[in-house]
Amino acid sequence: MDQKQLTDLLTKMTLEEKIAQLLQLTSNLHEGTEDQGQITGPMEEMGLTTDMVRASGSVLGLSGAASIIALQQNYMKNSRLGIPLLFMADVVHGFKTIFPIPLAIGCSWDLELAEKSAEIAARESAVSGIHVTFAPMVDLVRDPRWGRVMETTGEDPYLNSLFARAFVRGYQGSALAEDNERLAACVKHFAAYGAAEGGRDYNTVDMSERQLREYYLPAYKAALDEGCEMVMASFNTVDGIPASGNEKLMRGILRDEWGFDGILISDWASIREMIAHGAAEDDREAAYRAMRAGVDIEMMTPCYVHHLPNLIKSGLIDESLIDEAVMRILQLKNKLGLFENPFRGADPERERELLFCDEHRQAAYDLAVKSSVLLKNNGVLPLQPDSNVALIGPFADQEDILGWWSCVGAKEDAVKLGTAMKERISGKLTITAGCNFDSMDAKQLELALDAAREADVIVLALGEESEMSGEGGSRTDITLPKAQLELVQHLKQLNKPIAAVIFNGRPLDLQGIFDEADAVLEAWFPGSEGGAAIADLLIGRMNPSGRLTMSFPQSVGQVPVYYNVFNTGRPMDPSKTGERYVSKYIDSPNEPLLPFGYGLSYTTFEFGELQLSRSEITADQHLTARIRVTNTGARTGVETVQLYIRDMTGEVVRPLRELKGFQQLKLQPGESKIAEFTISEDMLRYHHSDLSFTSDPGRFQLFVGPNSRDCLQASFKLV
Template sequence: MKFTQFFTITMMMSLTTMINAQQQLNPETEKKIDILMSKMTLEEKVGQMNQYNGFWDVTGPAPVGGTAEQKYENIKKGLVGSMLTVRGVSEVKAVQKIAVEQTRLGIPLIIGFDVIHGYKTLSPIPLAEAASWDLKAIEKSAQIAASEAAASGINWTFGPMMDISRDPRWGRVMEGAGEDPFLGSKIAIARVKGFQGDNTFKSPLRIAATAKHFAGYGFVDGALEYNAAEISTNTLYNQILPPFNAAVDAGIKSVMTSFNTINGIPATADRYLLRDVLKKKWGFLGFVISDWASIKEMIPWGFSKDENEAAKSAVEAGTDMDMEGGIYVPYLIDLVKTGKVKQEHVDDAVRRILRVKFELGLFDDPYRFLDEKREKEIIGSKANREAVLDIAKKSIVLLKNDQNILPLKKSGQNIVVLGSLAESKNSPLGSWRIAADDDTAVSVLEGLQKYKGNSLKYVKGLEITKVEPTFLTEVQYNMTDRSGFEEAKKAAKEADIVVMVLGEHGFSSGEARSRTNIDLPGLQQEFLEEIYKVNSNIVLVLTNGRPLSISWAAEKIPGILECWQLGTETGNAVAEVLYGDYNPSGKLPMTFPRNVGQIPIYYNHYSTGRFMDKDNNVFWSHYSDVDKTPLYPFGYGLSYTTFEYSNLKVNKKSFAKGEKIIVSVDLKNTGKVTGKEVVQLYLHDEFASVVRPVKELKGFELAELKAGETKTITFALTDAELGFYNHQHEFVVEAGTFKVMVGGSSNAGLSMKFEYGN
């Protein structure tokens, strides 16, 4: 070891969070909770820990018989604390009136919903938004989603998802911010602010947010949904937990447990994660909700022998509310009465739930989110559509642009558009959009048709899917029908430019949408190659919810635009970028592999003892059949202009403990048009008590420059950026040599070193 000293940060992030959270307690609110809880029976307390899914037309006749009638009666008895998927002012008002006006204590319900990337007006899927690296735009997107959801009577969202994941086979990567904990933490904060505002909830257009899935869900084995996760302490603390910690710092009101196990323990029953880390070390004051029936699912896991034991394990671990599991109300009351579960566990859970309800203003006015006029004015407004168009354009990533095939000329070109995804108004909405109406996206074809200067022809050529899928059905890709190939080839042969819209259907990603291959599904690769034979001037527009393996296209196709699924304004955003009315500035939040065999592949990996030894030596870390480098690295993205980095500086060569490091670099727009560049700073701690990644993102800034303009970009590094968690779960900063790297992707070109703490 080349250093002799290291020091532990005394004001660790967890301690800071705990202090800040404790300062946010409102004594007046706590007194009100004390008074209310003193009046509550044990049954009513357990009722607050019970959440039901919507189960009947609330404004219609009361249900008779079956589960629905039992749920209805439990609401009237005060045995329900929350409802989910009840939406619309009239529906929410009806169920809220039962809770407030027909129960003994009149405790209002908190109304939850999966507001993942919008309500009616849809923003890009979250992974696409992460590609913008634009925190203000991401916050605005969450704010729009919150406003529309709140206007419909909802006051709590089951988002944002903060799972870091390195495996694009996992369908839920579309819900997150990608593979990096630093970027993921910044985006988590932006989304929490967007949903919750300043955390006062004075506005009836802000809603409580949920950090999910706690924890490790993005690392499930084989990228299989609801699976086990084998995670080291190093990975847990340095990769997975940071975005959740950041969300707690930002004042998030609830946390959702994940479906997976960690170290053989289902997350819903993980006392260490929920009580020791989240509630004690981080000082989290909100409440923990299970994922859908995850308490009950501990039985097939083989962790709990029956529902009674599952209820006991979950509440003792710190899961405060049971989402649609039907476990707490039937079993928890007797568990407390017989002394098998401590009363204090129930009281702690109920206090947390009531605290959030008070903070949302539901006790002051249970109907504050219920205004029919506001509902009509806000949902789907012109302003909301303009805002989601803005974030959609910012989310697009230019992957390749040989011979400047893009942007398209405004006139004089004969353009042919191919592929059924080009005319789809449904697929671009993406997954997890259960409040949005089908077929409401602007299609790519519609966006292009607004530009009148060129000859534009659309030929489907290939129907991507057999039938139009739904949220609850598997996507069936067309594997046999090539009947449109010849017409498409004929049209392409006569065209100046061929725009091919290929990728995944919007329902190919999301929950329970894992894939073993991440190439172009169905006949799309064959279709692409057939068109290439007659005309190589192809612009490939990718619409997908995960990184894809497109090695053939990356080699052959001159223009590739990663457009993801961009939501309501998809077609307008894509067309503006294709025609150059918006200069693409997106950067990849996840690595694109050359093929599925490289997975997991990620930029912040570790070195090896033979990492660099490749000359005349077969025994080095490599694949024998493909280059080990990614197809497109994390942070990568081109522009219609070019940028030059120079003059990287660190303000000193050596720094004392606690001293701030100032890094600067000059950025010049060397092209002919105005453009934006995400300047990225990476660090490497060269020698440490725990092996550190070859590089870690520790700063970024989105800079806009006119043609020929130069700007100096400055970063400040502190202990928060230099440190890491060791095997004792302590956040430490060790003295030693650090390498700083700055550039336009994780393959940053400029670097230099400095000494710290020696």
């Protein structure tokens, strides 16, 4: 359809039909689905009529080509004007083929592979009938207590923005109408959901607008600049107003300032939740505030269908706002080609061919390898294939390695670490749990100790169950469960070499394992091919190259701890150990255990002299920073060379370091390559107190190194 045809269609719609287009329901409320027996109760609870359901505009959570085709067919029979449904789902890090969690993907620092993972997820989803994914989640997070940290790519606004763009490219491709195996992307959660106080899900967010714009908004804006079709409102407050009813945020920044004209959708029931927030008296006021803010689709609450007709009749809401929202929905349906083909890419035969195919599993393997981070190694890794190995721990032979948002991925399809190790270790391999995730009995411990005594090396497979992170998975204690730490202590007494593999959805407080183990490999939730990838890293078939995108705390008492901090007026001088009246803890270092950008390899890298092409630049000039990096070890490896800049004096305080670029260099043993970075004035801009985005003349420090802590440095001026 062209725009005129869409406008004509809109004029033919009754007010009730238009408002119903704004309603999103789960599939069980619709006729023609296998679980339609659940219709009556929920419909009565929500006060929905059959006509409302039959005219609703989108469906949440249904997948499978046959099921979606059947529901769409039944829906179209009852659609007076032939307007098809939109089908949406949480395809966060894979559909059937599950990739590592997004936090792990961030640690790969591999934008190309991240884009490929989104493309594969889109293709699997689209042939199964899905049109829209509620991804990417680009919330910046500094607090690992928050369970949904597993959905983000980390604590840095620059890197998060790059990944936001990569994911949108992967999901959407270049032409949704022409490629039926891509999805419309929905960036979330707008805005600043990752800054929930105390790391507690759904909790209050309160910060200055300058802080919001400087750190939290850039990744959303990057996703929209890449063409992201939809935005999801967050659950939290922003400046005291719930996001779903926040006119300044949604109409002021998102619509007017940024020019976004796509669909804005609420999160699950978040419009009605304005009542619990204390920002709306009842459903009627919630509908009023959300529509005024510009929320187009209401997910799983009936505030719009019940109250917008009367709000329009009373003159409190202009019908033109409804028309704008409906037109945005019609435009996306048209862009997806649904008016010509309501079933779009849904294809049961193609679905059987594509889902979890070898090509997709290979990509999942590659990303699991690249996202794992070697945190410590005293020479225990890589293992010798002919070693006698005791593989001990609750993850030793565990299939719960997909993570919280695993869509239709099946745990039983995941390659378990124990299975993969059996195929790779030619020496004796003994596998035993040692303990459960959070409990231990005497027999489990006895079997673990017996296995360890017979082994040359102990591999501990420890971590969190998937339910310990994800939505609603906030924790105050982010150490490993006590039973696992007790297991470590018992095995440590045998004086055998220990390599620990950690499976988890967040940066952990590694007390009780980091000092005790000779090597620590951070595996995250590595996805469908996780066991194979981790096994190949352990035996050295693959060389670890991941780098952290969130800092690991010394203890939870440091949280939030992140690299791009301010200096304060009383900075601590590490060389002066007796100072009290400076910004420090008296019982802990200020610095994290492991900094942003950190990661080890089975080889070593040497950084040469940092050279700048000039010492001063103007707004029209740039300088080049060059550094030679040499592989000084015996194995081929990848080094991620990172560029940071500090503005020494700003109109507002500036961070000690800010990531401004990176390059990944693959080097053969003895090989050297030059990493080169171009620095221009636009890289030096920031939000001033009046919210202008400009730079200040003056002195800057430039840092280059393998992580945010261990850098060479030089200085230059902006004049």
